[in-house]
Every structure is written in C-alpha cells, then in structure tokens.
Amino acid sequence: MGMYSELGYVVNAFKKNFTDKREPLVLYGLGAITEGLLESIREYNVIGLMDGKRKSGKQWGVKILDKQDILLRNVKTIIIIAKQPAIPVIFHRIEEFCRTNGIKVYDVNGRCLEDIYYGFENESPYFQVNIDDLRREISLHNVISLDIFDTLLVRRIWKPADVFRYMEMRLEKEGFALNFSFAKVRIQAERNLLQKQLVPNIYEIYEEVQSLTGITAQEKRYFINKEIEIELSMIKPRTAMLKLFKEIKNKKIFLVSDMYLPKEILTFILKRNGYEGYSEIIVSCDHKKVKKQGLFSVLEAKTEKTDHILHIGDDDSADIEPLREKGIDTFFIMSQREMLANSSYGEIIDHTESVIDAILIGKFINHAFDNPFVLYQTKGRLRVNTLELYTTLFLAPVVFAYCAWIVKKTMETGCTYIWYTSRDGYLIQQIIGMMKKEYGEASIPDGNYFYTSRRACLAATVYDYEDIKERLLPHFEGDIYSLFFERFGIKIEEKAKEQRCGDIEKVLWYSRKYAERILAHCERERNNYLSYIKKECGAKDHQRIGIIDLVAKGTVQNELVKLLTDHSLVGMYFFKTNADFAQISPDMEFCSMYQPQGKYSSDCPNVYRSYRQLEFVLTSDEPTFQSMDDQGRKCFMRELRSQKQIEHVRFMQHAIIRYAKSLIKISDFQQIMEISDKIPDMLLGFMDSQYSELAVKELSEMVLYSELENLKFTVTENL
DSSP: OOOOHHHHHHHHHHHHHHOOSSSSSEOOSSSSSHHHHHHOOSOEEEEEEEOOOOSSSTTTTTTTTTTHHHHHHHHHHEOOOOEEEEEHHHHHHHHHHHHHHOOOOEETOOOOOOOOOOOOOOOOOGGGOHHHHHHHHHOOOSEEEOOOTTEEEEEEEEEEEHHHHHHHHHHTTTTOOOOOOOHHHHHHHHHHHHHHOOOOOOHHHHHHHHHHHHOHHHHHHHHHHHHHHHHHHEEEEEHHHHHHHOOOSEEEEEEEEEOOOOOOOOHHHHHHHTOOOSSSSEEHHHHOOOGGGGGHHHHTSOTTOOOOOEEEOOOEEEEEEEHHHHTOOEEEEEHHHHHHHHTTTTTGGGOOHHHHHHHHHHHHHHTTTTTTTTTTTTTOOOOSSSHHHIIIIIIIHHHHHHHHEEEEHEEEETEEEEEEEETTHHHHHHHHHHHHHHHTTTTSOHHHEEEEOOHHHHTOOSHHHHEEEEEEESOOOHHHHHHHHHHHHHHOGGGGGGSSSSSSHHHHHHHHTTTHHHHHHHHHHHHHHHHHHOOOOOOOOGEEEEEEEEOOOHHHHHHHHHOOTSEEEEEEEEEEEOSSSSSSTTTTEESSSOOOOOOOOOOTTHHHHHHHHHHHSSSOOOOOOEEEESSOOEEEEOOSOOOOHHHHHHHHHHHHHHHHHHHHHHOOOHHTTOOOOOHHHHHHTTTTTTEEEEEEEEGGGGGGEETTTTTTEEEETTT
C-alpha cells in the first residue's frame, strides 16, 4: 500500500471514528501522513501536535505542545497518527501522564489504547498461592492423595476430546473408510454409559462404539490399541509437579483418578513419565464409582482414622467439594487449560478449530503453565524470564508454521526446487529437511542453501549509469566513501570520508567520476556470481524454483530474474514490504504468508510488528554474503554482530529445533499442512507488554544490522 493509499485510509478512518468536530484534539506524530491528514480535516478543532523529540515550535502552521501545554489547554483527547507497530511504543511513552490527568488516547481506528494496552488483570485468589504453600500443607499430613490427569500428567494437546479428533485423522490416513465420525461416536459412547450410571473402562466404551457403528471385533481391538498408543504419545509429566512428587518422603501416597484407563495401564503410563514409589492407584473404572459418588471412600478404607489426609487436585467439583464435605483437607491445583483461560492469553481459546490448532495450543500451555504456580502474584500476566521460554512460546510456533506454509506453497505453485537464501533460509532449511526425512514425503522439493543478498544482486545487475544512480540514491547513514564501498565494493578518494551522503549532488558527482570503474567491477562480480549459480545451486536441472526470504521487498528475487532469464523464480515470503532500491517488476511471481492490511490498519498482523525478532534468529553464523571472487570463493561483508549475539542466535535456534522435532513427532504431514496463520500470529503477539511481562535480559543485547543502509535496530523497539 503506497503513501497515498495509506493517507486515504487514515483520512477515512479518522472521519468515521471521530465525529465531534468541535472537541479540542491533539495529534501525536509529525510524519507525512499527519501533514496530509491535517489538510483533509480543516473543519476539525486540532489545537496542537505532539512528538517524541520536538516539544515546541510549529509544524505546518500548528503549534507543537509539550505536556505542560496539554494541561494548560485542558486537552482530553490525543490521537496517535502512526503505523500500528509504533503505536504501543508511543502510547507507553505518554501512558502514565495521560492516565493521571484523565486524557484519553486513541489510534486513528478509534480504539481507546488504554483499554488495549493498559494490561490484563485477574485478581483470582489462586494467584496468591505458591508452591511453598503446598509444601507446607504436605508437611502437615502423613497421607497424600493426588489426582492424576492435569495435576501430575498433562497432554500435548488442548483438551482430552481433541485426542479423539486426532485419532480420527490417523485412522483415515491408515485407510479406514469409516461411514461415521469416529470422534463424535467415541465421545457419545462414553456419554451413553455414564448416563446409565455406569463407570466404564476403555474396553466397555468400545463395546458401546461397536454397538453404535457395527465395527468388527478386529476393528474394535485395533481401535483400543490405537487409542492407548496415541495416549502414550500425547501424555507427558507436569514437570514442576513431578519434582514436587519426588520430594515427598516418609508418607503414604495414593493416586486417585476418574479415568476409563484401568490401573494396569495407568501404572505403565505413570512409570513411563517418572512417577513411582506411591502406595496405590485408585481408578474410577476399576471401582465403578467416580469421585463425586464415593471413590474417595475407597481411599478412606485404605487409611487409618488417625491419618491426616491431604488431597491435591485440579477439579473443584470432583477433587475439592466431595472431600470438603467429609472434613478432609484439600489443595487446589489449577490445570494448564484453566490457567490459560484465567490468563492474559485466554482470548486464543476461541480460535481453536483444527486438530493442529489444538496441538499448537497444547504445546503453548505445556511450556507456559507447566508450573501450576507460575502466575503467583502476576494477576494472570505471565512473567517470561528466560530466553528459552521466550523463544519457545512466541517465536517457534510461527517459524514452524512458515516452514509448513513454504512446503504447501511450493507444491501448489509447481516448484521443483527450493533456494534457501542466506541468511534467512539457514534454519528454515533444517526444519523442512526434518519434515522431509520424518514424513518421507517425496512431494517436498529438494533444495540447497543459496548464497545471496541485496548487496550481491544489486551489484551484479548494474549494466549502465542509470543502474548506478538507482543503487546510490536510497538512504545510507554515513559518509560517501563508505556508501560506495558498501554498495559496490570499490574504494574512492579519501576525502569522501569527510562528506555526508545527504549531499546528493556530491554523491552524483562521484558516481560520474567512478562510473567506468564501477561498471567494470560489477561486470566481474556478475560473471563470478553466475558461475556460482550455474555450478552449485541446482539451477541447471530445475526450471521453476521457490526462493525463500523472510521479510522481503522483492529486491533479491527481482534482480535474480534479470540474471536468470531461463528460470522461473517464485518468491516464498513470510511477508512482503515495499521496495526501495530498484523498481520491482509487476510480473514478479511471489506468495506471502501474511498480508499486511496497511500499516495504519488495526487488522495489521502481529508479524509486522515483531518481524525483527524473527530476522535476528533466522540467520546463520556467517556474515552477510557480498560476492564471489575470481577464484570462486565466497566473500562476506563485515561481521557486525558480537560473539555473544551469535551465541544467542544459536541458543534460540536450538530451542526452535527442539520445538519442531517434538511437533513433527506427534503430528502427521496432513495436519501440519493445515496450520493456519492465525494461531501462530496470535502467539507472536502475546510477547507484547499487554499480555506478558518480558524479563529476558538477553533481548536488550539483540541488534539487527543493515549493511546496505549502514543502520542498526534493536529487535524489541516495537514491543
């Protein structure tokens, strides 16, 4: 969306959302869009402007106000005119001042920013309880009873019923042509037996499934074994509770569960997940009674009257109320699902549609709420304090989703090969390689790591003086000497080090003076680069190639098309932004996973605001590729990252690889092909301060460098 389109959007949104033309308004922002907006809303009572740096003077004939001026003029409304990624930064800058003085702050879409960014607060009494309180209670009792599922064990999926949806997909993949919905029938069968006041085990449930559907005895046995197999793959320990369980010494421990899996199966599952050394398991399906209907009487019968019993569980109606009536002590542990619902992240629950959505959210709560007391004194807003947790919760899901999307798009567009461009394709290649190996999918194209960069492509496609000018004029932060060296790799006279790039006439003077030398140097780079591409990059065997780039303006692809006229390149972008260096061909073929709805639109995806974190982690140990020399060796630009920053990249990549491996292990190829962009984008957005308290010290050390513009950015500047 160009500037005029953006301006049109802003003007229309402003007039739609702010109808009182007499109210004194202050606009925050001194950009070109604000200037255009002022021209279009002359009928409004705009009494001043605000800015992060300028505190006085005038702009476009309107006074610039500081905070004291705002108070003197009794301003009650400030409207931020800025791109969506910058809005939370600006709002937090003036948030306390505005809240203290009763000033409402809006964006151009009419959203009250205090409602959005002030922060989630849940005053639940549970968030005032911590693990030391539980340890204290355990120490006062000699018999400890624990619920099993959601207390000691959790599933790698959103809710128990999702296991049946997952199983239905597995059965379909294995060739079962069922004339019924397996998931619905499995749930209905259990419900039918419970309504008859029966407490069934898994074998009895499948007797009912057989009665409802007419499956054969052989199919019934297979389905039972398949469900147990899937449960084994889905169940994991709640590690904070496993650690606490192992701390319990010199006490009788009973495990009590409302469950259709009998004792012998549960014993195996518990041992597999590290739980041993308890006295006995008491299971509803074995004793034909649930907790609400007398299962705890079995526990009482196995203890002495003088025993002091403490039961720990996650279900208030099943674990707490029945024992409270008996005068037995209880301790409530919030399940991961309930913690999500009571946290600042709860809105994601409404978007759980597909099985893979359920798996993604299951993994999220497994990591976020493994510790049932992690929201202690947080009012429901998670404190993310390690780089591993930050990476796993927010970055890994969207990286994996991008990889799955690439695979899907290469197949849809008929690409037979993939170029994983340096450096954004480094980790992507590893993850897609894992998919290809694990799933054995021949439909996933082969590919290689392809050395390229804007610098390499722009230099290799300089054919005349107009090309030279086109590459020199975009912004460069520094002196003219550095400009020529970084853009073309040539050294000009020393006095150019004292001249700034803002002097356009001087830049053009040098460009004319050194034009012949630049053209010769770029021709040599072009020939060397073409030799590399033809010899090492698989181009000779493939006519249609997918080219991977994270956040792209299309420059690399556009210039490569000029070099490789015999090949069709299809861009596979995380999302695409506007070009700066060269005119992008309207015929350039590309796909974009995320489609920004305009930088001022409230519908703009979270990736637009958070892509720098992804650019930081999706890279390699090598510096930016510059060119190929005459001997066919790769030449790189200066490494601007510190060793510590590179170590952060490696650490985060290892966390993403672990996430990808675990997701591939429990998901089949069909499921990952169904990953939508919604859930990963929401998870990425949860790193914002309105959802999470980020206390990851390494984030302040993460910097991105753009050698072509000689600029650097902190990765968290929009958070």
